[in-house]
Amino acid sequence: MFGLLEAAGFTRVRSAVVPRFRFRKASTQASAEAYGVKAVMLTAKKPE
Amino acid sequence: MPPPDDVSAPLEDVLNGEILRMYQEVADHPTSEFHFFHGREAAELFEYAPEWLDRAPAGALNSFAGVGNPHLRSELQPGETVVDLGSGAGLDAIIASWRVGPAGTVIGVDLNPAMCVKAQAHAAATGVRFECREGRMESIPVPDASTDVVISNGVINLSFRKRRVIEELYRVLKPGGRLSLTDIVSAKQLSQSIVNDPKLWAS
Numbered sequence: 001m002f003g004l005l006e007a008a009g010f011t012r013v014r015s016a017v018v019p020r021f022r023f024r025k026a027s028t029q030a031s032a033e034a035y036g037v038k039a040v041m042l043t044a045k046k047p048e
Numbered sequence: 049m050p051p052p053d054d055v056s057a058p059l060e061d062v063l064n065g066e067i068l069r070m071y072q073e074v075a076d077h078p079t080s081e082f083h084f085f086h087g088r089e090a091a092e093l094f095e096y097a098p099e100w101l102d103r104a105p106a107g108a109l110n111s112f113a114g115v116g117n118p119h120l121r122s123e124l125q126p127g128e129t130v131v132d133l134g135s136g137a138g139l140d141a142i143i144a145s146w147r148v149g150p151a152g153t154v155i156g157v158d159l160n161p162a163m164c165v166k167a168q169a170h171a172a173a174t175g176v177r178f179e180c181r182e183g184r185m186e187s188i189p190v191p192d193a194s195t196d197v198v199i200s201n202g203v204i205n206l207s208f209r210k211r212r213v214i215e216e217l218y219r220v221l222k223p224g225g226r227l228s229l230t231d232i233v234s235a236k237q238l239s240q241s242i243v244n245d246p247k248l249w250a251s
Contacts, residue, residue: 001204001233004214010227018116018230020093024085036235039115039202043228046221 001042010044017041060208064184068160086113091139094230095120100143108170111137114201116230119143123226127151128196131220133185134158134203138167138178144199145176155195156180157188186212190220197226205232 005013021039023029032038085093087110091101094117101109113136124130124147132141135156145154156178158164164180171178183189185200186209198217207213217227 001210001214001229001231004211005227007211008214008218010214010218018094020095021115022085028084034236037232038235039230040233041116041118041121041228041230043121043226045227046218046223046225048224 001040005042005044009047011047013042013044015040015042064159072160072162084113084115087111090114091117096143100146103146103174104139104142105170105173107166108137108139108142111166112139114140114230115232116201118199118201118228118230119147120228122147122197122199122228124148124152124197129153129194130155131188131190131195131198132156133188133198133200133217134206135167135180136163138170138180140199140201141167141178141180142171142174142176145171145174145178150177154178155190157183157185157190159184186216188216188220192219193222193225195220195225196222197228199227200229200231202231204229 002013002015018039018041023032084090088101091109091112091114094114096117096119118140122144124144126149128148129152130144130148132144132154135141135158138156141154141156145152148154154177156164156167158167158180159182161182164182167180168178181189185203185207198221204210204213221227
């Protein structure tokens with residue numbers, strides 16, 4: 001998504017992992033970790 | 049193989065149907081257990097300010113199904129116009145309304161018209177101005193260059209056409225406008241079995 005934001009013309013694209021995000025069910029969390037699934041915060045600005 | 053931007057319409061319709069079903073379930077039965085955290089438990093996990101949660105209508109808080117806290121970096125200012133993409137039961141939109149104040153405007157967009165009705169009722173209970181518009185994130189029902197800030201919480205990952213969604217975000221923002229999103233990303237390409245399974249995709 002970071003790359004899509006930059007490609008669309010957004011500037012100052014920033015991302016950070018949501019530190020405490022996890023799935024409730026252990027099996028879902030394990031599958032998510034296997035795919036590198038994580039929650040992120042993204043900010044960006046449309047140029048003036 | 050990554051999800052295609054030009055996915056066939058029938059599969060996208062099936063996916064949207066599953067998304068409607070799942071998040072309606074959260075709204076209608078918030079005490080049920082889901083594979084994701086929701087309600088106040090989730091909001092506290094993501095460091096929503098306790099005073100916001102104490103003020104929020106129970107219906108909006110109990111059905112909260114976000115994946116983070118877009119308010120931490122949104123820097124909303126009084127008087128700004130905000131779009132909450134995928135506003136759900138309305139918690140993030142209500143908080144945004146408190147932050148932009150009576151001179152500001154918050155517009156929710158949700159695929160589910162019933163959820164829009166709920167969110168507007170929740171907002172009315174708090175006395176804030178909030179309008180929810182039924183619509184898809186791939187075609188946001190908001191004019192060009194009309195918005196100071198777009199917030200969204202765990203929604204864009206549900207779209208098969210993310211490039212289109214991002215283009216729409218760019219379109220609706222004013223020059224100098226800002227995004228503050230929280231969402232799910234994957235470091236690896238999802239298997240075709242996941243991509244083709246609406247239940248997994250909607251999760």
